Amino acid sequence: MLKKYSLKKQFILTFSLVLGCSIIxxxxxACLVTGMLNGKSIKAANYYEKKIYDIEKYINTKNDKLLNLDYEKELNKIIPSEGIRYRVVGLESNKSYGNLDEELYNQVDIVNKINTSDVDKKNNVTKYIPIVTENYQLKGAVILSYRLAVTSDSIPQSLISLITFILLISPFIYIVFFSYLFGKILSxxxxxxxxxLKHATENIKENNLDFNIEYPYNNELGEVISSFEEMKNELKNTLNKQWNMEEERKEIISGLSHDLRSPLTIIKGKVEMLLEGSYKNEDRLISYxxxxxxSTDRSIELVNDLNLINKLDSSDFNINPTSNNVINFLNQQITNFKDMAESKQIKIKLITENIQKDLEYTFDKNSIIRVMDNIISNAIRHTDLHGEINIKVTLYKSKLYFKISDNGNGFSNDDLKFALNKFYRGDKSRSAKSGNSGLGLYICKAIVEKHNGEINISNNSLGGAQVSFYLKFN
Known part of the structure; x- marks a missing residue:
């Protein structure tokens, strides 16, 4: 009931409930006791004390006549015998009567206590009322004794005392009871x-992060659990990343050993043949x-690729963007591949949209050259004789879009799924012949993403391969 509230409000409401329920x-x-005693004559604690005034008035009216034993009946009518005991004492005649023990009082004490009242520890009151003559001579005293307590005509005094005690301590009993009850709920x-949270920490201690903590209330404890859940998820993601990085590290080592094996095997084989005497044949020596x-260049290129990947994957790697003329940059790229394209009689066509001759765009020139080199060289490599490669560049909404397509054999279904991953090789035999390490498109992807861009591969309408990417420099 109180779970949805803040801890402060829960404490306040709990205290209010304890106090409110106790009062109720x-x-x-009290109502129950009143109901149980309904019809019974209950007298207040000062009931008999209020009678004293009338009794004292009667005594002052009769004066020393009260010393006559004939007035005993009259006094018994005036003084309620069930709550007040009395004794009339004459100082000269030693006459006395009444229902109060006579031997408890002596004349000296009586004279000294005239017009006073004694109250003992049990709330028993003894009052001394003088009896005087018309000439104000002291002749005696009326001693009245009563108790300041709740009384009843039909209920034993012991029961009255018990009820009074219960009523007095009931607030404390209810406070203790409801404090325990609502305190248990709060606890x-x-x-x-x-x-x-304790169970969750034990799971984490046992390296188990596949759990969720459910707590639907938005209070301080809910915030703590939510923060703990976020921490657990972040820890899980970090461990997963660490595991993935470990797997990638293993993959890199495996890929490196695989890719280096071929050029090193060639180098070792050629060196062995030269050592066996093949160096004596000049043509063979030059060929070897x-x-x-x-093979050495290929090994160096592979190591450089791996070093570049390590840099690109590092969070502190930064590109070096500069302002470049887009048209000049594109023409230079086409010129670089002129000889390679002409060897296969392939035509490279450049198409631009919304790009003026003097357009300047900011990007890391060396990195984008590497991207263009990889994509265009792959297009030339997989395009047949007399083929065509189209390079379309568009400026749209501050983004520079590149689309490079050919009319070669295109990407396979596996290529479309995995070509942007590390060490992916589509046709294993073709990869070995071409020296494909499976790192080229992954490097392109990493560089483009460093430019706040995105790269995609697909097949165009002619069935050839198409690589699209964009750059966005904020």
Missing amino acids: SVILT KNINDPLSK LDSINK
Whole structure:
């Protein structure tokens, strides 16, 4: 009931409930006692004390006549015998009468206590009323004794005392009872989420992060649990990333050993043949040295690719954007691949939209050159003789879009799914022949993303491959 409120409000409401329920319970108890005693004559604690005034008035009226024993009946009518005991004492005649023990008082004490009242520890009151003559001579005294307590004509005094005691301590009893009851509820409201947190910490200690903590209330404990859940999820993501990084590290080592094996095997084989005497044949020597040189370059290129990947994957890697003329940059890229394209009689066509000759755009030139080199060289490599490669560049909403397509054999279904991953090789035999390490498109993807862009691969309407990406420099 109180779980949805803040802890401060829960404490306030709990205190209010304890106080409110205690007050109501005390009222109900008093009403119940009143109902039980309905019809009984209950006298207040000062009931008999109020009678003293009339008694004292009667005594002052009769004066020393009260010393006559004939007035005993009259006094018995005036003084209620069930609550007040009395004794009339004459100082000269030693006459006395009444229902109060005579031997408890002596004349000296009586004279000294005239017009006074004694109250003992049990609230018993003894009052001394003088008896004087018309000439104001002291002749005696009327001693009245009564008790300041609730009384009843039909209920035993012991029961009256018990009821009075219960009524007096009932507020404390109810406060203790309701404090325990509502305190237990409050304790449960607090302990439930704390128990969940404790169980969660035990799961984390056992390296189990596949759990959820459910607490639907938006209070301080809910905020703590929500923060703990976020911490757990972040820890889980961090561990997953760490695991993925470990898997990638293993994949990189495996891919590196695989890719380095081929050029190193070639180098080792050629060197062994030269050591066996093949160096004596000049043509063969030149051929072997050329093969060793190309294999060495391939090994260096692979190591450079791996170093670049490590840099690109690092969170503190930064590109170096500069302002570049887009048309000049594109023409230079086409010129770089002119010889390679002409060797296969492939035509490279450049198409631009919304790009003026003097348009300047900010990007890391060396990084984008690497992206263009990889995509265009792949297009030339997989395009047949007399083929065509189209490079379309568009400026739209401050983004620079590139679309490079060819009319070659295009991407396979597996290529479309995995070509942007590390060390992916579509046609394994073709990859070995072309020296494809499976890192090229992944590097392109990492560089484009560093430029706040995105890269996609697809097949165009002619069935050839198409690589699209955009750059956005904020």
